[in-house]
Amino acid sequence: MRKPSRKTIKRNLDKLFSAKIRSKGYCEKCGKTTTLQCAHIYSRSYLRLRWVEENAFCSCSGCHFWWHKNPLDAIEWVSEIRDVEMLKLMKQKITPVKTWEMIEWYDKMKNDTV
Numbered sequence: 001m002r003k004p005s006r007k008t009i010k011r012n013l014d015k016l017f018s019a020k021i022r023s024k025g026y027c028e029k030c031g032k033t034t035t036l037q038c039a040h041i042y043s044r045s046y047l048r049l050r051w052v053e054e055n056a057f058c059s060c061s062g063c064h065f066w067w068h069k070n071p072l073d074a075i076e077w078v079s080e081i082r083d084v085e086m087l088k089l090m091k092q093k094i095t096p097v098k099t100w101e102m103i104e105w106y107d108k109m110k111n112d113t114v
Contacts, residue, residue, distance in 0.1 A: 009102045014044075016109050017051045027060035028081060035061040041078055041087060047097040049090060051105055054082055 004012070018038035026033050039059040042049045049055040057078065059067065067074045078084060 006099050006102070009099060009106060013051055013102055013106045013109070016106065017056070020109065020112075021053070021056045021058050024058040026058065027063050028057045029059060029063040029066075029077065032060040032062070037061055037064050039064045039067055041082060041084065042091055046091060046094060047102075048094045049087065051109070052087075052090070055087055055090075057081065 021038040022036045025036075027036065037059050039057050040050070041055050041057070044050045075084070
C-alpha cells in the first residue's frame with residue numbers, strides 16, 4: 001500500500017480541523033448557526049499555525065467576509081477572544097513542518113474527535 005502524499009495528508013488535516021472548528025456550532029462573532037466556516041487569524045500558509053485551535057475560529061460566511069475586508073477591526077475583535085500575543089510568539093518561532101509531524105497531528109486530532 002502506498003503512503004499518502006504530503007498534499008493528501010495536508011488536505012485530510014484541513015478537513016478534520018475545519019470540522020473540529022465548525023463543530024462549535026455557531027459563529028463566534030455574531031452567533032449565527034448557518035453557513036459556518038473555519039477562519040484563520042494567521043494565514044494557512046503558516047503550516048506551524050495552520051492546525052492550531054488558538055489560530056482559528058468558527059465564523060459564518062458573512063463574518064468571514066467581514067474579517068477579510070476589515071483587518072483593523074477584525075484584529076481588535078479577535079484579540080478579545082484569542083491570545084494573539086501567544087500567536088505572535090509562535091509565528092516568530094516558525095520552523096519547517098515535517099510530513100511525519102502532520103501525520104501525528106492528524107492521528108491525534110482524529111482520536112480526539114472519536
